[in-house]
Amino acid sequence: MKKLLAAFIGTMALATAPVALSAEATKELKMAYDADPVTLDIHEQLSGGILQLSHMSFDPLVRWTQELDFEPRLAESWTRVDDKTMRFKLREGVKFHSGNELTAKDVKFTYDRLKESQDFKAIFKPFSGINIIDDYTFELVTSEPFPLLLNTATYIFPLDSEFYSGETEDGKMKGAILKHGNSFASDNLSGTGPYRVTSRQQGVRMEFERFANYWDEESPGNVKKIVLTPIKENNTRVSALLSGGVDFIAPVPPTDLDRIKRDKNSDLVTMSGTRIIMFHMNQDRVEAFKNPKVRQAVAYAINQEGIAAKIMKGFATPAAQLSPAGYQGYNESLKPRYDVKKAQELMKEAGYEDGFTITMMAPNNRYVNDDKIAQAAAAMLARINIKVDLKTLPKAQYWPEFDNRSGDMMLIGWHADTEDSANFYEFLTFCTEAGSGAGQYNAGNYCNPEIDALVAKANVETDIEKRTAMLQEVEQRLYDDAAFVPLHWQDLAWASKKNVKIEPILNVMNFPYLGDLIVE
C-alpha cells in the first residue's frame, strides 16, 4: 500500500512538474539583428548588443518598464538606509544555468568585476563598496549621496561566482576580462536569465533555449528556442522578414518603414528614442562661435522639424534640448526655434552679416542618415552666409578626428548610459578636463562652470523634485546660451510577423525583454 501510494505521488509529481516550469514554452523564434553580441562576457563591452544579451541570459537587480519606472527583478525590494546606503533584498530560490543558487556573494562578485571592467567602471565610480548582510541581503554604498543608484542597479546582472571562479585547464583565470583574445568568460556563460546559449558561431548564428528552471514563473513568455542571425545589410534584413525567413527584426531602416506597414503579414512598432543627434560649435577653432549671438543664429537657422520630416521621413523627434521626454531634465517649454529672419538679424547684431567659412565633419555610417543630415545643415547655414566645407567619413575614421576636435562643427549622437540627463551634460557640455573624463565628447569646447556646478549639485541631490528642477534649469540655460545645436532624437523601430507580439516587451532603451515574449 505504501509503495502504491509512493508511486501514485511520484506520478503526480511527474505530471505536475512540467506544468510549473512554464509548460507553454513551445514556440520557436527566428530573429535578425544588425549584429550579434561580440562576446558572451557581459562586462567586456558596454554596448547595445551586449545589454540585449544581458537581458536574455541574465537578469538585472531591477529593470526599466516601458514608462521608465523601476521593476524589481532579482532584487525583491530595496530600502534606503541613509543618504549613501541602499539595502537590497535578494529573491530566494533563484537558480543559475549551472544549477548553482543565487546569493549575495554572487552580487558581490559581480560588483567587484564591474569595478574592474574598463567599460563599466566609469558608471560604477560613485560606488564605494558593497556589504553582505546575509545570504539574501546586501547593501550598496556610495561615497556621496547618489540619486541614480537604482538607474545604475539596472546594470548589475549577477554572474554565477562559482562558475566564473578558478582556473581553466590551461591555467587562465576564468573570471578575467579580456578585451582582445579569448577568455573563458567570453565563450561560456551562466546567468539566471530566461535563455541559455546552446550554440554560437560568431557573426553567423546564435541559438538560445529557454532555461527550464527559470525563476520567473509568472513570465508569460512562451518561446522555447531562439535563433539569432546577424544580418548587417538593411535590405536583406527586411527581405528576410517579408519572405518569412525570420519572425522578428531590428532595427528597421527608415526607408523601409512603408514597405513593412503595407505588408499584411507584418507588424511595425516605432518609438521615439533617447539618442540625441547634435552638432558642436567649436569655440577654440572659430572665433565667431565665442559670441553667443552667433551660436544662437546657428541654432535659429537649423530647421529641426524639416530635417526630421524630410530626411528622416518622420522617423525622428525634433529636439531643442538634450534630455528626451521622460528624463528628469526634460524641459517641456523648450521648442525648436527655426526662424531664418531672426538668425540673420542675430548675425547682423554680432557683426557677421557677411558671414564666414567653417569646416564641418560628420560620420557617414554611424547614425541613421548622418551624412544627409550634415548636408542639409550645411545648406541651411548658407542662408545666414556661413559657408560650410563639409567632410563625411566612415565611423572608424571619424572618431579619431572627433577626439582631436578637428572640425569647426562636428556631429555626434549620444545615449545616456544611466538613462539620466546629467550624463548628457557630463560628456557633452562640461568644461573639458583631461584626466577626469569630464567633457570628453565636448567637441565645442563650450565651458560654463556655473552650469557644471549646478549639475554637480544635482548629482548629490536625492530629492527627486528638487533634482528635476535643477536639471531643467540646466537645460534652459544651455538653450539660452545655444551651447550646441540639437537636431533630433532618433526613433527606434522593430518589426515582426503578426503572430509575434513584440509591442509589450519593447522599450526606449532598445532591450527587448524576450523572456516575456508571446508568440501565438
Added chain:
Amino acid sequence: MFVISVIAFAIQDGLGDPLQEMVGMSVSMEEREALREELGLNDPMVVQYLRFAGKAIQGDLGNSYFYGKPTLTVIAEHLPATLELVIGASLIIMLLSVPIGVYAAIRPQAWLAKFFMGVSTVGISIPVFLTAIVLIQIYSIGITVEWFPADTGWGQWLNGALSTEGGMPSYGRGDDLTHLFGTWYSGFFTELGLMHLVLPCVSLASIMLPLFIRLIRAEMMEVLQSDYIRYARAKGLSSARINFLHALKNTMLPVITVGGVQVGVMVAYTILTETVFQWPGVGLMFLEAITRSDIPLIVAYLMVVGLIFVITNTLVDLVYGLVNPTVKLTGKKA
C-alpha cells in the same frame, strides 16, 4: 606574398582606429591609451611590420581583434561557405555557357541565339547586387501583379502568370548543414542547404555567365573558320562530331585560361553577393573586418586570397597541359 603583406600593412593607417569598436563611448582616454599600448598600436609602422613578419614566417598571422581568435582559424571557418558559393556558381556557368555558346556559334542567325546574345549583353552590365535584390523580391518575397483587369479571363491569367509566390530562402545557409571535415560544413547534401545556395549562386553566376557565353561563341566561330574544320567537313564527318569533338576542344583552351583567372575574380565578387545574402563566408567577413578596422584579419584575408590566386593560376597551367598536349610543362627538348 611578401608584397601583398607590405601593401596590406601600409593601408591600415587609412582604415581608422580599431579601438572604437572595442570599447564603449564612455571609456576614458587613459584607458584607451593603455589598451592601445597593450596592442602595440603605438609602435612605429616598421616595428609593427617586423613583429608581424616574424610571426608570419612561422605561420602565425596574429589574432583578430574582433573574434579574439587566430585570424587563420577565423578564415578557415568562413572559407568553406565562400568556396561552396563559388563552386555552385561555377557549375551553373559551365553547364549553361558551353551549350549556349556553342549553339550561338553554330547558328549565329537563329532568333534564339540572338536572344541569348541580347540577354547576355544586358546581363553583363547589371551590377550583381541589383540582380540579387531583384531575385530576392521575385523568388523570396514574391510579387503580386495587378496590372491587368482581374474580372476578365485573360487578365486574371496574366496576373497569375506574372505573380510569384516567393518562399525561397533569402539569407544565410540554412540550418541543415552536413559536416564534412574540419571546419567544412556543407550545404550541398540537403534539400534545405541546396535551396539556400540557389539564389546566391545564380546572382554570382549572372556576372560571369555572359562573359563566358560570349567568349565561347567568339572562340568557336574562329575555330569553325579554321582549315582543319573545313577538311573535316570535306572528309564527310558528321557535324556533331566536328562541332563537339574537334572544334570544342580547341575552343576550350583560351576559355580555361580566362576561367582560371575569373575564379579568382569571383572570390572577390563574393564580397557583394555575400553581403546581400548574409552569406557567412570570407567576403562578408572581410567587409565587416574593414568597417571594424580589424587589421590583422584584413591582412590575413588579403594574403589568403593572394594564395588562392597563385594556386588557381598554377592549376590552370597544369590543366592546360592535359587539354593541349603540345604545351610541355617539363621544358624538355622538342
